Amino acid sequence: MIELSGLTKRYGEKVAVDDLTFTVRPGIVTGFLGPNGAGKSTTMRMILGLDHPTAGDVRIDGRHYHELADPLTYIGALLDAKAVHGGRRAYHHLLCLAQSNGIPTGRVHEVLETVGLTAVARKKAKGFSLGMSQRLGIAGALLGDPRILMFDEPVNGLDPEGIHWIRGLMKSLATQGRTVFVSSHLMSEMALTADHLVVIGQGRLLADTSMADFIECNSRSCVRIRTPDRERLLDALHGAGITAVETGDGLLEVEGGKAEHIGELAARHHVVLHELSSRRSSLEEAFMRLTAPSVEYHARTEPPERPWGADWDTGTWRGAADTADPATKTTAEG
Numbered sequence: 001m002i003e004l005s006g007l008t009k010r011y012g013e014k015v016a017v018d019d020l021t022f023t024v025r026p027g028i029v030t031g032f033l034g035p036n037g038a039g040k041s042t043t044m045r046m047i048l049g050l051d052h053p054t055a056g057d058v059r060i061d062g063r064h065y066h067e068l069a070d071p072l073t074y075i076g077a078l079l080d081a082k083a084v085h086g087g088r089r090a091y092h093h094l095l096c097l098a099q100s101n102g103i104p105t106g107r108v109h110e111v112l113e114t115v116g117l118t119a120v121a122r123k124k125a126k127g128f129s130l131g132m133s134q135r136l137g138i139a140g141a142l143l144g145d146p147r148i149l150m151f152d153e154p155v156n157g158l159d160p161e162g163i164h165w166i167r168g169l170m171k172s173l174a175t176q177g178r179t180v181f182v183s184s185h186l187m188s189e190m191a192l193t194a195d196h197l198v199v200i201g202q203g204r205l206l207a208d209t210s211m212a213d214f215i216e217c218n219s220r221s222c223v224r225i226r227t228p229d230r231e232r233l234l235d236a237l238h239g240a241g242i243t244a245v246e247t248g249d250g251l252l253e254v255e256g257g258k259a260e261h262i263g264e265l266a267a268r269h270h271v272v273l274h275e276l277s278s279r280r281s282s283l284e285e286a287f288m289r290l291t292a293p294s295v296e297y298h299a300r301t302e303p304p305e306r307p308w309g310a311d312w313d314t315g316t317w318r319g320a321a322d323t324a325d326p327a328t329k330t331t332a333e334g
């Protein structure tokens with residue numbers, strides 16, 4: 001079990017983690033979600049004693065990390081897959097970890113086998129792809145056969161087979177009664193793995209809920225309708241006590257309605273329908289609604305104008321260069 005109580009971390013003016021209190025329980029996978037910069041990694045570093053809290057406390061089965069003897073046999077973690085000495089071979093990296101934590105050498109072979117790296121065990125880590133490095137990091141986390149496992153974005157860099165494998169691995173570790181705490185910024189990923197969710201935004205707790213409750217509360221269903229007889233359909237819906245809203249793109253939307261009922265109602269009133277579809281809002285949308293006020297880094301979906309841009313028809317550059325000294329003016333040809 002991991003217990004956080006009023007955990008806070010400030011970096012100067014920046015409050016990276018803000019008074020977090022929650023418990024990560026054994027026997028289930030707990031997903032730790034939040035947009036970029038929400039404070040997930042900082043929280044995980046504090047759990048492992050790699051960062052010192054400004055305030056509050058975090059305990060692993062009632063003890064601070066530094067109080068654990070042979071900590072790898074208590075809690076295994078993957079925080080940064082590339083934080084491995086590049087010149088070290090995978091086998092020797094794991095052997096060093098094992099020897100410094102009183103773990104038998106035979107366990108190195110076992111975990112290499114588990115993560116599928118046996119064939120490259122004698123290769124240097126610097127030649128590893130991100131996916132292979134993730135697997136090596138996971139092997140390190142599993143090495144001490146710990147009762148608590150923590151993974152920071154473990155599917156990063158994994159191919160579809162690897163993603164499928166890590167999902168299965170996390171679930172089976174939880175089924176064995178271990179505490180599994182895994183961070184992600186992808187709700188869709190967590191929906192497939194996590195039994196419980198802790199959501200943070202700008203360091204603050206936004207939700208601490210079972211996955212089932214989150215799905216129950218957030219998966220809205222609605223019926224979308226396109227019709228050239230809008231007024232007649234609205235009257236018919238109104239007469240049946242059904243409220244429709246306009247979506248702004250020429251469609252009508254009925255929340256919680258059933259497509260077949262609306263289709264039959266339209267038929268009875270001789271209303272032509274061009275489209276009738278049921279739609280369930282995704283968990284990703286629910287997550288975005290929950291975290292929208294705390295998203296720090298917004299990107300634009302449309303590419304920037306070409307203020308300096310190349311005129312692709314003529315092959316010349318315009319904009320700032322047009323007003324510059326003709327001597328320094330550049331053309332696409334060089």
Ligand SMILES: Nc1ncnc2c1ncn2[C@@H]1O[C@H](COP(=O)(O)OP(=O)(O)OP(=O)(O)O)[C@@H](O)[C@H]1O
Pocket residue numbers: 011014015016034035036037038039040041042043185
């Ligand atoms: N050592 C540090 N010094 C100053 N600011 C930091 C430091 N570490 C993290 N931060 C800031 O704290 C905030 C939380 O960062 P953190 O890496 O914990 O977020 P995250 O949720 O893991 O983000 P991501 O999903 O992008 O990895 C960010 O604004 C980050 O810039």
